[in-house]
Amino acid sequence: KRTNVYIDGFNLYYGAQKSFPDCKWLNLLLLCRNLLxxxxxxxxxxxTARVKALPSDLDAPKRQDTYFRALSTVPEIEIHEGFFQTKKRMMPVVMPEEQETPSFQGKRKFKEVWDTKEKGSDVNLATHLIADAFMDKFDVGVVISNDSDLVRPIHFARKLAKKRIGVFKTQGNRGREIMKFASFSKTITRQDLLNAQFQNPLTDPKTGREIHKPLSWN
Structure with missing residues (x-):
């Protein structure tokens, strides 16, 4: 069966890879071949989207770029980039210090914070899934995500385009709703991730240069 896979990169990262640093050097093609x-x-x-350096993690963009280079060695993988939107917002403090004093009197305290949100990935994924389904670019589509916002696109691809759509989610309670709308489903385990790691170092076939896994991912 002709199969296309649609991966919500940050959903996969925060749902699985972040919890297991030794699983971050993930070969997405090998993972999908093992699962299918x-x-x-x-x-x-x-x-996905390009991350920005934070005071607490200045090397995050460098590590991500290294991983993108590794993914780019696999012809079957396409990287579609959204963007991060950062703006100032007033947010309530969970436990203000004043709450411990009589003068607080039940008032709620707010502080100005940087609010960073990733934009575009879920919309782009949904658009590609539906467009590819109606253009008959696959027989089976697989979505790797826990995001319930993808329920309707999955429903349309199944019911209107008459395609089989699977959902693979990471471990945990999130994602159970989206699995109900799939033709088939699976939970990705830590062992699945471990079984699908890139070699280290990895040789770029285009340049002949070695790509080394970030040290913090060992």
Whole structure:
């Protein structure tokens, strides 16, 4: 069966890879082939965004760029980038210090914070899934995400385009709703991730240069 895979990159990262640092050097094609051994995987569309350096983690963009370079060595993988939107917002403090004093009197304290949200990935994923389904670019589509916002696109691809749509989610309670709307489903385990790691170092076939896994991912 012709199979396309649509991956919510940050959902996969925060749902699985972040919890297991030794699983971050993930070969998405190998993961999908292991999970779908009888399928002909045509393309893997990976939806993500470029992270920005934070005072607490200045090297995050460098590590992400290294991983993107590793993914780019696999012809079947397409990287589709959204963006981060950062703005100032007034947010309530969970436990203000004044709450411990008589003068607080039940008042709620707010502080100005930087609010950073990733934009575009879920919309881009949904758009590609539906467009590819109606253009008959696959027989089976697989969505790797826990995001319940993808329920309707999955429903449309199944019921209107008459495609089989699977949902693979990470471990935990999130994602149970989206699995109800799938033709088939699976929970990705830590062992699944461990079984699908890139070699280290990895050789870029285009340049011949070695790509080394970030040290903090060992």
């Amino acid at each position: 051994p009888g399928n002909d995987i045509q393309v893997i569309k990976y939806f």
